[in-house]
Amino acid sequence: GAGVSQSPRYKVAKRGQDVALRCDPISGHVSLFWYQQALGQGPEFLTYFQNEAQLDKSGLPSDRFFAERPEGSVSTLKIQRTQQEDSAVYLCASSLGDSSGNTIYFGEGSWLTVV
Amino acid sequence: AQSVAQPEDQVNVAEGNPLTVKCTYSVSGNPYLFWYVQYPNRGLQFLLKYITGDNLVKGSYGFEAEFNKSQTSFHLKKPSALVSDSALYFCAVRDGYGGATNKLIFGTGTLLAVQP
Numbered sequence: 001g002a003g004v005s006q007s008p009r010y011k012v013a014k015r016g017q018d019v020a021l022r023c024d025p026i027s028g029h030v031s032l033f034w035y036q037q038a039l040g041q042g043p044e045f046l047t048y049f050q051n052e053a054q055l056d057k058s059g060l061p062s063d064r065f066f067a068e069r070p071e072g073s074v075s076t077l078k079i080q081r082t083q084q085e086d087s088a089v090y091l092c093a094s095s096l097g098d099s100s101g102n103t104i105y106f107g108e109g110s111w112l113t114v115v
Numbered sequence: 116a117q118s119v120a121q122p123e124d125q126v127n128v129a130e131g132n133p134l135t136v137k138c139t140y141s142v143s144g145n146p147y148l149f150w151y152v153q154y155p156n157r158g159l160q161f162l163l164k165y166i167t168g169d170n171l172v173k174g175s176y177g178f179e180a181e182f183n184k185s186q187t188s189f190h191l192k193k194p195s196a197l198v199s200d201s202a203l204y205f206c207a208v209r210d211g212y213g214g215a216t217n218k219l220i221f222g223t224g225t226l227l228a229v230q231p
Binding site: 105 | 148167221
């Protein structure tokens with residue numbers, strides 16, 4: 001596709017439910033990032049993939065958060081046993097290579113509300 | 116560790132006037148600097164970046180930014196503001212030393228309000 005595609009755009013989950021958020025990066029992009037953006041805040045890094053390898057997961061807030069990119073393209077962010085503090089926008093982003101100079105392009109985000 | 120500061124939560128400017136949104140940064144190595152804009156209920160849109168070379172960088176929608184190494188700043192500017200520029204603006208930095216990850220670190224954002 002032309003840009004980074006995320007689904008679902010909006011998700012309401014009951015506390016304790018598991019959720020899965022999907023990201024389809026720009027075709028051919030090697031690097032893929034997940035960010036979490038709380039209301040009124042800047043995006044916070046969660047995790048980074050280079051192809052299928054998860055090279056950095058230092059930003060994942062707890063072991064309830066899990067991300068994968070098994071074939072080096074589509075990625076899924078899974079949150080188990082959701083809590084109210086997980087309510088946020090989850091942004092996926094991709095870039096062509098792993099150089100610091102590469103532009104990172106963001107999707108529209110998945111808005112998660114935990115009730 | 117990398118960090119970015121956006122000292123102003125909000126900037127108000129009249130349409131047609133010049134605007135400046137401030138950003139300062141801290142990195143260990145060479146800074147790679149970015150500006151993004153976010154409209155309500157939307158993702159981040161890339162505006163411009165500084166990698167190397169000319170300190171004045173031009174980007175989308177008439178925006179430009181000036182890299183100042185001595186002041187560790189990368190302020191976003193536009194000569195004549197439009198009401199449609201009203202949005203949330205984020206400055207971000209990557210450390211040029213890279214390594215296994217080259218994540219972007221974002222500031223807290225500045226809300227730009229352009230009055231007609």
